[in-house]
Every structure is written in structure tokens, then in C-alpha cells.
Amino acid sequence: MKKQLLIIGGGFAGFWSALSAIRQSRELKKENELEVTLVNMDEYLTIRPRLYEVSLEGLRVELNKYFKQLNIKLMIGKAEIINPEQKLVTVATESGSRILNYDYLILSSGSVLKAINIPGIEKTFNVDTFNGAQKLEDHLTKLAHKNFEGNGATTFIVAGSGLTGLEMVTVIKEKANKILTDQGKDSIDFKVVLIEKSDKVGNYYASEAQDYVIETLKAKDITVANGVYLKAVENNGATLSDGHFIASQTVISTIGLVASSLCNFFKGEKDKLGRLHVNEFLQLKEYNNVIAAGDVANIPTDDEGNSSLMACQFSMFLGKFAGHNAVNSLFSEPLKAYSYKDYVTCVDLGQQDGMLTSGWDRKLVASGIEGKNIKMEVTTKLIYPADDVITALEDSYPEVPNVAENAV
Numbered sequence: 001m002k003k004q005l006l007i008i009g010g011g012f013a014g015f016w017s018a019l020s021a022i023r024q025s026r027e028l029k030k031e032n033e034l035e036v037t038l039v040n041m042d043e044y045l046t047i048r049p050r051l052y053e054v055s056l057e058g059l060r061v062e063l064n065k066y067f068k069q070l071n072i073k074l075m076i077g078k079a080e081i082i083n084p085e086q087k088l089v090t091v092a093t094e095s096g097s098r099i100l101n102y103d104y105l106i107l108s109s110g111s112v113l114k115a116i117n118i119p120g121i122e123k124t125f126n127v128d129t130f131n132g133a134q135k136l137e138d139h140l141t142k143l144a145h146k147n148f149e150g151n152g153a154t155t156f157i158v159a160g161s162g163l164t165g166l167e168m169v170t171v172i173k174e175k176a177n178k179i180l181t182d183q184g185k186d187s188i189d190f191k192v193v194l195i196e197k198s199d200k201v202g203n204y205y206a207s208e209a210q211d212y213v214i215e216t217l218k219a220k221d222i223t224v225a226n227g228v229y230l231k232a233v234e235n236n237g238a239t240l241s242d243g244h245f246i247a248s249q250t251v252i253s254t255i256g257l258v259a260s261s262l263c264n265f266f267k268g269e270k271d272k273l274g275r276l277h278v279n280e281f282l283q284l285k286e287y288n289n290v291i292a293a294g295d296v297a298n299i300p301t302d303d304e305g306n307s308s309l310m311a312c313q314f315s316m317f318l319g320k321f322a323g324h325n326a327v328n329s330l331f332s333e334p335l336k337a338y339s340y341k342d343y344v345t346c347v348d349l350g351q352q353d354g355m356l357t358s359g360w361d362r363k364l365v366a367s368g369i370e371g372k373n374i375k376m377e378v379t380t381k382l383i384y385p386a387d388d389v390i391t392a393l394e395d396s397y398p399e400v401p402n403v404a405e406n407a408v
């Protein structure tokens with residue numbers, strides 16, 4: 001009977017877990033004793049960091065392009081129940097409910113947009129998933145067909161000024177105008193409003209980087225509403241916490257991510273984002289046959305209180321360790337302790353503009369076109385798996401440099 005390694009989620013962490021597991025099983029000459037199954041809601045590794053972009057082309061990589069050749073079984077479905085005591089996972093598939101058993105589980109089901117409990121939240125758009133980004137694009141296309149006529153049609157509201165919020169506000173005009181151009185129409189001078197709860201945008205950056213962001217928003221004519229939040233959303237606009245109403249037919253929420261709710265099937269304390277605490281080998285304290293990797297995992301990265309963030313530079317790397325350690329654990333081989341240094345952030349600030357910061361205090365390293373080029377190098381090249389399967393397999397070693405090291 002082959003040992004069953006089950007991976008839930010085919011994002012960055014799950015994809016690299018699967019490849020790393022196969023590579024390591026080959027290295028141990030145990031590939032005939034192991035079956036790797038990955039459950040994902042669709043057939044793709046979605047390049048989530050690019051979902052705010054002008055075009056949605058090329059933002060999904062077919063999992064089976066790699067999996068078929070490597071004998072990784074892909075099951076399309078939604079894992080709904082995990083029973084860690086009995087080592088069973090219930091998956092809803094198109095052809096009904098399936099129950100899978102596992103010897104080892106890697107949970108890599110990622111994150112979702114934080115829910116806010118306000119009237120009309122269902123009327124907001126998001127770029128959290130490919131479907132969400134597609135819905136936004138379809139909506140803009142519809143508005144373009146009507147020449148963006150009607151109350152609030154030319155105003156875009158973005159709630160939340162995290163990195164995705166900054167990217168959204170600096171790109172949305174270009175996206176809408178590209179749709180108009182494709183329809184043979186003239187560009188429009190759209191209005192963009194950024195809503196931020198705190199007193200100042202970008203307070204997670206060191207001061208020079210924060211100033212750069214604020215100046216850029218000014219230069220791009222983006223209105224910033226500080227110290228307020230969304231109170232209610234209607235078809236024709238949003239009401240803010242100070243009672244102010246802004247007419248807009250497009251309200252986009254980028255208010256942050258929380259861990260997949262599958263984390264709740266496991267005992268043990270979660271962090272404030274709902275993530276599972278893992279040890280240096282990415283294992284859960286209470287279960288010796290479960291690893292969490294990617295946005296569902298919280299792992300300390302140093303002795304100064306910093307821990308992994310919901311970001312690709314962590315997810316990809318965690319995935320590589322996860323697959324390696326799951327296989328070694330199954331075959332009683334030594335595990336590798338995760339280590340991570342050189343945290344960077346890259347943000348797109350629209351045409352000809354981007355910014356790279358370095359370290360946990362996020363100090364400015366590069367901006368303008370230089371920052372943009374680094375951001376594009378990372379998101380359009382470095383976070384994609386190599387095109388050929390063998391190179392991708394080689395890249396699945398935990399030691400292979402992560403995005404951050406490549407980025408600077």
C-alpha cells in the first residue's frame with residue numbers, strides 16, 4: 001500500500017509542495033511507495049499578485065502541465081471537512097462528495113479577502129480571486145459600452161490602502177481606458193478615491209517610502225479620504241463612516257486577507273489572521289502528520305518577533321520545505337528547518353512607477369521606473385514556475401533562492 005500524501009490547495013505553497021515532494025521521493029528512491037494527490041478548486045495555479053493588472057491574460061498556469069508528467073494526482077473540488085483524528089478529508093466535487101484518507105497532510109489552502117459586515121457588501125468588487133478580477137473587468141466593459149454615462153460611472157472607489165489598494169488605485173484608470181480604447185473609444189479622465197481608515201496612507205512603510213507613496217498618489221490625482229471607512233454600499237455609491245456619500249458605480253474592496261477557514265479544523269491557537277502556528281519544520285504542534293504552508297501558516301522568521309507574511313516570497317519557499325519535510329517524515333528521514341532572511345516588498349504604482357523596499361522596517365531601495373522594472377521582473381517572471389517540468393522540479397529544492405534574494 002502506497003503512503004498517501006494529500007495537499008489541499010494548488011496556489012504557490014501547494015504547487016511547490018507537490019513538486020518538492022515528488023523530487024524528494026525520487027531522491028530517497030521511494031517514488032513507487034508514495035502517492036501525491038492535490039485538491040484544488042480549479043485547474044490552475046493563479047498568479048494572485050497580478051490580479052489588479054490592466055490585463056488578466058497569462059495570470060493562470062495549468063497545474064496538469066506539471067502534474068501529469070510527475071504523477072501528481074489533481075482532484076478538482078472543494079475540501080469541506082477535515083477530520084485530523086481519523087486522517088480524512090471530505091471533498092465536494094462535481095460528481096458528488098468524496099472522502100480521501102491521508103498518511104500525511106499539507107494544508108495550503110491560502111487566504112481570502114476579509115469579510116466586512118456592512119449593508120451592500122455584495123455590491124463591492126475585488127481582485128482576490130481570478131473570478132473576482134474577471135467580474136470587475138466585465139463590469140468595466142459593460143460601463144464602457146455605455147460610455148461610462150450615469151451617476152458615479154466615472155468614479156472608482158478603492159477601500160483599503162495596503163499594497164493591493166495602492167496597486168489598484170494607481171492602475172484602475174489605465175485599465176478602464178484600455179477597455180475604452182479596445183472598443184475604439186476616447187479615453188476618459190476618471191476620478192479615483194482611496195479610502196483609508198487610519199490617519200495616513202502607507203504607515204507600514206519607513207518614512208521616506210511612505211512619503212514617496214503619498215507624493216505619487218498626489219501626482220496621479222488620486223483623492224485620499226483618511227480616517228474613514230465604508231459604512232454602506234449601494235448600486236450608485238458608497239456611504240463613509242463620517243456620513244459622506246460618494247457617487248460611484250465601482251467600489252472595490254482591498255481591506256486585507258485572512259487565512260482559509262480550513263485552519264479551524266485543527267486544535268491549537270491561531271494568530272489574529274486565523275493562521276496556524278507551526279514549528280521550524282512547518283508541523284502543527286498537536287499533529288505529527290500535518291504541515292501548514294503558505295498563507296495559512298505563521299512561522300517565526302527571526303528572534304525579533306517577526307514572522308512569515310501572506311506573500312509569495314514566503315508561500316513559495318514554505319511550499320518547498322513543506323513537500324520535502326512531509327516526504328522525509330513519511331520515510332523517517334531528517335527534516336529541514338525553515339529559515340528565511342531578506343524580506344522585501346515590491347509595489348506597482350502605475351505607469352512608469354513602482355517601489356522596492358527592504359527589511360522589516362520597509363526602507364526605500366528603488367522607486368520610479370527602476371522600482372517598476374523590479375516589480376515586473378518579480379511578478380511576471382520570478383514567481384512563475386519554469387516553463388519546462390524538469391527545471392521546475394530542480395527549483396523545488398528548499399535551498400533554491402527565493403524571490404526576495406533574486407529581487408535585489
Ligand SMILES: Cc1cc2nc3c(=O)[nH]c(=O)nc-3n(C[C@H](O)[C@H](O)[C@H](O)COP(=O)(O)OP(=O)(O)OC[C@H]3O[C@@H](n4cnc5c(N)ncnc54)[C@H](O)[C@@H]3O)c2cc1C
Nearest residue numbers: 009011012013041048049078079110294295310311312315
Ligand atoms: C491582489 C493580490 C495582490 C497580491 N500581491 C502580492 C505581491 O505583490 N507580493 C506578494 O508576495 N504577495 C502578494 N499577494 C499575496 C499572495 O498572492 C499570497 O501570499 C499567495 O498567493 C499565497 O499562496 P498560497 O499558496 O498560500 O495561497 P493561494 O495562492 O491563495 O492558493 C490557495 C489555493 O487553494 C485553493 N483552495 C482554497 N480553499 C480550498 C478548499 N477548501 N478546497 C480546495 N482548494 C482550496 C484556492 O482555490 C487556491 O488555488 C497578493 C494577493 C492578492 C490577492
